[in-house]
Amino acid sequence: MNRQQLVENIRRKGSFLCVGLDSDIKKIPAHIIETADDPIFEFNRRIIDATAPYCVAYKPNLAFYEALGVEGQIALEKTIRYLKTNYPDQFIIADAKRGDIGNTSALYARSFFEYLDVDAVTVAPYMGRDSVEPFLGYEGKWVILLALTSNKGSGDFQMLKCDDGRYLFEHVLATSATWAGPDEMMYVVGATQGAMFADVRRLAPRSFLLVPGVGAQGGSLDEVCRYGLTDDCGLLVNSSRGIIFASSGEDFAERSAEAARELRDQMTKILKEHSIL
Amino acid sequence: MNRQQLVENIRRKGSFLCVGLDSDIKKIPAHIIETADDPIFEFNRRIIDATAPYCVAYKPNLAFYEALGVEGQIALEKTIRYLKTNYPDQFIIADAKRGDIGNTSALYARSFFEYLDVDAVTVAPYMGRDSVEPFLGYEGKWVILLALTSNKGSGDFQMLKCDDGRYLFEHVLATSATWAGPDEMMYVVGATQGAMFADVRRLAPRSFLLVPGVGAQGGSLDEVCRYGLTDDCGLLVNSSRGIIFASSGEDFAERSAEAARELRDQMTKILKEHSIL
Numbered sequence: 001m002n003r004q005q006l007v008e009n010i011r012r013k014g015s016f017l018c019v020g021l022d023s024d025i026k027k028i029p030a031h032i033i034e035t036a037d038d039p040i041f042e043f044n045r046r047i048i049d050a051t052a053p054y055c056v057a058y059k060p061n062l063a064f065y066e067a068l069g070v071e072g073q074i075a076l077e078k079t080i081r082y083l084k085t086n087y088p089d090q091f092i093i094a095d096a097k098r099g100d101i102g103n104t105s106a107l108y109a110r111s112f113f114e115y116l117d118v119d120a121v122t123v124a125p126y127m128g129r130d131s132v133e134p135f136l137g138y139e140g141k142w143v144i145l146l147a148l149t150s151n152k153g154s155g156d157f158q159m160l161k162c163d164d165g166r167y168l169f170e171h172v173l174a175t176s177a178t179w180a181g182p183d184e185m186m187y188v189v190g191a192t193q194g195a196m197f198a199d200v201r202r203l204a205p206r207s208f209l210l211v212p213g214v215g216a217q218g219g220s221l222d223e224v225c226r227y228g229l230t231d232d233c234g235l236l237v238n239s240s241r242g243i244i245f246a247s248s249g250e251d252f253a254e255r256s257a258e259a260a261r262e263l264r265d266q267m268t269k270i271l272k273e274h275s276i277l
Numbered sequence: 278m279n280r281q282q283l284v285e286n287i288r289r290k291g292s293f294l295c296v297g298l299d300s301d302i303k304k305i306p307a308h309i310i311e312t313a314d315d316p317i318f319e320f321n322r323r324i325i326d327a328t329a330p331y332c333v334a335y336k337p338n339l340a341f342y343e344a345l346g347v348e349g350q351i352a353l354e355k356t357i358r359y360l361k362t363n364y365p366d367q368f369i370i371a372d373a374k375r376g377d378i379g380n381t382s383a384l385y386a387r388s389f390f391e392y393l394d395v396d397a398v399t400v401a402p403y404m405g406r407d408s409v410e411p412f413l414g415y416e417g418k419w420v421i422l423l424a425l426t427s428n429k430g431s432g433d434f435q436m437l438k439c440d441d442g443r444y445l446f447e448h449v450l451a452t453s454a455t456w457a458g459p460d461e462m463m464y465v466v467g468a469t470q471g472a473m474f475a476d477v478r479r480l481a482p483r484s485f486l487l488v489p490g491v492g493a494q495g496g497s498l499d500e501v502c503r504y505g506l507t508d509d510c511g512l513l514v515n516s517s518r519g520i521i522f523a524s525s526g527e528d529f530a531e532r533s534a535e536a537a538r539e540l541r542d543q544m545t546k547i548l549k550e551h552s553i554l
Contacts, residue, residue: 022381024384061377061381063375063377063381063382063384063385063388064381064384066384066385066388067384067385067387067388067392068392069350069354069388069392069393070347070350070351070354073346073347073350074347077346077347095377097375097376097377097401097404098340098374099374099401100338100340100372100374101426101427101428101489101494102428104299104338104340104341105340107301107340107341107343107344108340108343108344110344111340111343111344111346115344115345115346116346124374124376124401124403124404125403125433125434126401126402126403126423126426126434126435127401127423127426127428127430127431127435128428128429128430128431128432128433128434128435129429129430129433130428130429130430131428131430132430146403146404149378149403149404150378151378151379151404151405151407151408152405152406152407153404153405153406153407153408153409154404154405155405156402156405156406156452157402157403157405157445157448157449157452158403158404158405160439160445160448161439161440162437162438162439162440163438163439163440163442165440168434168437168445171434171437172434175433175434212378217378
């Protein structure tokens, strides 16, 4: 999916919500575990059917699938096929945080963009240019590079000050901008980083930002939007646990729809206030 | 496997060789592809049987398995089970380069240390302490943290100079040493980094280093050992392509054994020269 299509979907739906499919087998409602042959897929299918009207993207977090071995891999592949078949306007992000030497990254790229055929994959920057480049150059596919993450440990290295006065995450933004433009590279910037969004926007004025940390991790949607919105939105805000585990009862799908709709309503209002809708 | 057991294996075998199972389906000998039900596993099994006398560790690179989806996952699990059943003295490293927010890293840890039950997993440091800690505290299991990698892109961020005069990779070594000691954390330091090993050893005097890049990537075993050896060895030197793809003919297993034995012989000589044997 290219940038224009993504922006059209955001405008049509009045939403820049990404639903994180962190489908932890230990948190899936008991009645699904008891009755479904493939409970992870069944859970995802019902969450997707309930929330698709309110979001523009889904982000399966690969850890939750890998933890189940072969079964998890099957559930992941079925989920992606289900999305592509039934909701072809959804942007699919494999949250994998990969990054390795060139020939290995090339294989990961093949795995995500050819075999799984997702739209985007999250990539860690530590190993530098030749670990990221193999993911680039696929038509309509995206790299989402970690820049400033939402967790406490983001302070350990990302906020180290370099001898030119810039933080490491600013070097990641500036250096990676020489590898790819804002039509094929996005950045992960955590919602918990608040006012740092202004610094990010100075270095990445047009790039889409994937923003985790609204909800369970405590980030504020308003603050993210105040500093992060561009004139074509430029944000995908992710919520995982707050939506998919809104209820552990038989009403889990309806409750996930309510949680997603509520975020969509806030997003529509914000998009109108900023004259993007 | 704990440090003492690993060191005993190194002394007994006169080898600190790790064989990288980068088992690319596109490079596996044609006669294996044509005749085996599970060519990746069959290839690995024959490589393992041929090389096990000469090495102390195997390192499947997960990219090569993930690229094949469910089939690859099955081949990986069979390979690990085969090693654990037939060669319980081999140290098994899942080369995955994971690292994510705490609850996600905790799942990856469960996946690698409980489900797959490998001895070690490679982890990327960019997200900081809470992305690494969930991998710690498993009895006899290890984190192998990326410090200074063997690829060209290692210069992009790892060699950034911070405002205290230290490089980023030195901060990674120093900061992570406050999270875990040398009995449960190792570091990846590429063989192509040559004299930088002396700087690494100043900050990590006792830690085991996993050293890729000897062979195909051009690193020198002698140079690595000159700066990197500790009094109980402290090195695991990895070779992948140079061993497993030593031949693409029917003699591939014999040729992989020859390549591994040659490295083992060099290592025995070096261990004797340094009075470790």
